[in-house]
């Protein structure tokens with residue numbers, strides 16, 4: 264219990280490193296990001312790690328294995344937050360990783376590979392509008408055009424690097440060689456309500472869902488709300504309403520999740536039949552094939568609705584990201600650890616939210632442990648975790664890390 268209390272106290276302490284006086288906001292390359300790295304580096308050092316900050320502003324700590332310079336199992340998460348954030352999203356994963364190394368150090372234990380803890384500087388993309396900047400620098404998927412991205416005050420990424428004492432021209436040195444990394448394990452709050460609903464503290468992540476987004480416009484004919492009889496109407500909002508329910512039903516049936524989160528109705532007057540409706544669509548599933556089949560079924564269904572209601576449809580794809588599967592062997596390590604700590608068979612679930620593990624997957628095998636959060640709430644000051652869950656998460660993460668390090672360190 265002592266360790267979990269320390270971890271929660273560390274999360275409380277980092278919550279005070281905020282750009283704002285009320286609430287928590289800690290964006291990439293700001294002075295409070297610098298301060299958070301410095302505090303985390305101190306904890307890493309106390310846990311017996313050699314520390315350094317890389318060229319992208321990610322904080323690292325390395326705990327050597329049985330032999331010096333061995334490849335490393337990387338564990339960690341991110342330190343940046345959204346505006347008005349909670350105190351556990353990302354941060355808890357960093358502190359659990361440090362907690363695991365602290366236990367290894369206390370027992371004087373060395374593993375067949377090194378353990379490196381990483382605290383990524385940008386996962387949320389809050390400052391420059393592009394996510395996963397920290398982990399993508401490490402994975403070697405940094406895009407040169409990002410240097411021109413600007414924050415809301417007009418400072419570009421290149422200037423922000425310089426202001427933070429980083430050298431843009433050295434960004435390539437943040438990239439890690441896949442031959443030096445055996446895998447990446449991340450612990451993170453679930454950010455959803457599934458574990459709480461099942462009365463479970465911990466879960467095993469199978470995959471991080473890939474999202475597809477589209478902008479859909481249905482066009483009918485605007486007309487007088489009093490003088491146009493129903494059989495002469497081409498009401499775009501009635502069509503869109505049918506479409507929203509069809510989208511829900513199709514996604515439910517296929518095992519995907521789909522959301523219409525935003526809608527514009529024109530002309531948008533109390534006494535006018537809606538002539539145009541444009542709405543957003545977000546579809547996610549643990550496998551791209553399931554997601555794509557769902558989108559295809561949605562297109563077909565919307566076409567039928569439009570035909571029946573004499574509407575026309577304009578469909579614009581706006582975003583597509585592939586799902587990332589967690590490696591079987593790392594899922595197995597996490598699953599056995601969860602079973603051992605929690606007592607019953609581990610629940611496997613996919614992540615509907617993005618994580619640093621998505622970027623790290625282009626470098627190495629990835630795995631994730633989910634921790635229950637109160638009400639499934641995240642990206643909000645009400646984000647909460649239970650102390651006994653954090654204690655179980657630390658035990659499970661320690662077991663998973665040791666198992667993974669052993670497996671990876673075994674001679675082929």
Ligand SMILES: [Zn+2]
Pocket residue numbers: 341352353386451618
């Ligand atoms: Zn996060």
